[in-house]
Amino acid sequence: MKMNKCGLSTAAFLISIAFSTAAFADRYRYEVIGEGIGHTRDEAYDAASYDASRKCYLNWGQSTQEQTILVEEQQPDTGYWYVKLAEGCISED
Template identity: 45%
Template sequence: MNKWSLSASAFLVTVACSTAALAAVHHFDVIGESYGHTSEEAIDNALRVADEKCYLSWGRSDQDYTVLAQWVDQATGYPAARVSLGCSVED
């Protein structure tokens, strides 16, 4: 190989590696709220809602979540829950 093609190859490899190194990962929490027949089902449904919100924003959800609130809806009598789920999005 001549010097020019070697230099061009080295430049392209450097550019490819630097763009991968500059890719940013943004982390934020997504809130989900839902109801169910039991409090566990309400939490599971709220997690499903939060996971879908994360997915729709091109993110990947974490395994860790926080139950923010649990209550019984007075109008329906069903347990309800609000959860916070971590979500990571790569640029």
Template identity: 75%
Template sequence: MKMSKRHLTTAAFAMLTAFSAAAIADQYHYQVIGEGIGHDRDEAVNAASYYASRQCYLNWGRSTGEQTILVEELQPDTGYWYVKLSEGCISED
């Protein structure tokens, strides 16, 4: 029985998909912490977000983009905002 090009392409795509799914099966989800100080709240959040994303990258991971603010306060002695947040990170084996 002869197989058409379409059937061969479909079979090759199915095998590639199966191998790709197996290759990304080992993913590790964890949280990284970022802290930042700024003149206003948004500046402090941006700084904390930068440091969390950087920490994820340095651990050979990628950010999920999910962030949770853990501490957010105006420091009365300096007048600066302080923010501490956690960010989701994924690394793959």
């Protein structure tokens, strides 16, 4: 007995939904805050970005790569740069 292409496509689709937990999972979007310091603005930004991505990952989330810089300043007493940013994070329930 032969199945036509439509029947095969429908069967494959139904099987993929049956075995996919993501099809029924709720997705939550939230923001994590990252902070970093560095000799240069770029070093501080990289440290803050890493901090935010790490916090998202540790909360079983996935980064959206969307970032908003909240604070960016050079500390007058040390000369180091300080960056604080918010990064979008998505997790599934």
